Amino acid sequence: MDKIIAGVQRFRSHVYPSDRDFFEHLARKQQKPIALFITCADSRIHPNLITQTDPGDLFLIRNAGNIVPPHGGPVGGEAATIEYSIEVLGIRNIIVCGHSQCGAMKAMLEDPHLNDLPAAKAWFQHAEATKRIVRAKYADLSPEERLVAATEENVLVQLNNLSTHPSVAVHLSAGELKIFGWYYDIGSGQILQYDQSLTHFRELDGQAHATSPLPVRSFKVAASIV
Ligand SMILES: [Zn+2]
Structure with a gap:
């Protein structure tokens, strides 16, 4: 200390x-943040540093794996914070930011000790879709590549979860709210953004590429399951 x-x-x-x-x-x-920034609890991520913003600019949700529990389950802090940020603070931009070497993603994919961590195991149920997409699409990748793919897919899964919240859905449908998927590479300092027109993440180039509720890649996977 x-x-x-x-x-x-x-x-x-x-x-x-x-x-x-x-x-x-x-x-x-009254605080008037520019965006709701949802990211992992990982201590190596400094949202204000990597976006060069000030106190008052970012409203934050942080948890293991930058997970957004979907609407309909037990109401938790994430749902209340999302609702408050949109309906009271008037936030109209939401960023879900995953990151490299994410311990939560590693644990979710491969940790044999997860059975000894019942709270974490239950929490990662909100990323079960990520796990299944990775298993279906990326079995041939190396563990390192698979971790990157899992982290990116998880950002898209969580954007979809986000869109199930009524306050998000209503403002998305009115075209008043934009949601963005980011991947932060700690070692290189790069920030990649999901570009829906290209259906992959690419370096943030000064253009804000908003993502619609059903990202193309995840939708294709879901459609093929159906
Ligand atoms: Zn993490």
Whole structure:
């Protein structure tokens, strides 16, 4: 904890005083974030750093595997946060961001000890579609390649889960809300974005490629199962 305590003291003695006006302004006004940013709990992801945004810009949901439980199950923190962000804060952009070397994805795919982690095992039920898509489409890939594919597919699965929430669905259908799928590569600093017209992730090039509720790749898989 020493590093954290020293950091708090440095924040109070140096960082806050040098930006006091900014923080006082933040406190006075109602927050008006640019986007809801849903990402993994992994400590190596710093949403404000990789998007070069400030306090007040991103409304966050973080959990193991950047998972969005679909509407219809027990109401949890994710559903409440999504609803609040859209209906109260007026957010009109949602980013689901997976990342490289995701421990949650690794565990979901291959961890033999998952039976000893009942909470994690239950949580990953919300990514069961990811698991099945990976099994059906990527069996021939190396473990490293399969992990990347799983992480990307999981972003699409979670975008679909997201679209089942009534507050999301109604604003999507009205064309008032955009959802984006990202993959952050920790080692290279690259951020890839799902491009629905190409049906794959490619480097974010300055254009925001919104994704519709049923991403093409997942839809094809679902259709072939049907
Ligand atoms: Zn992760």
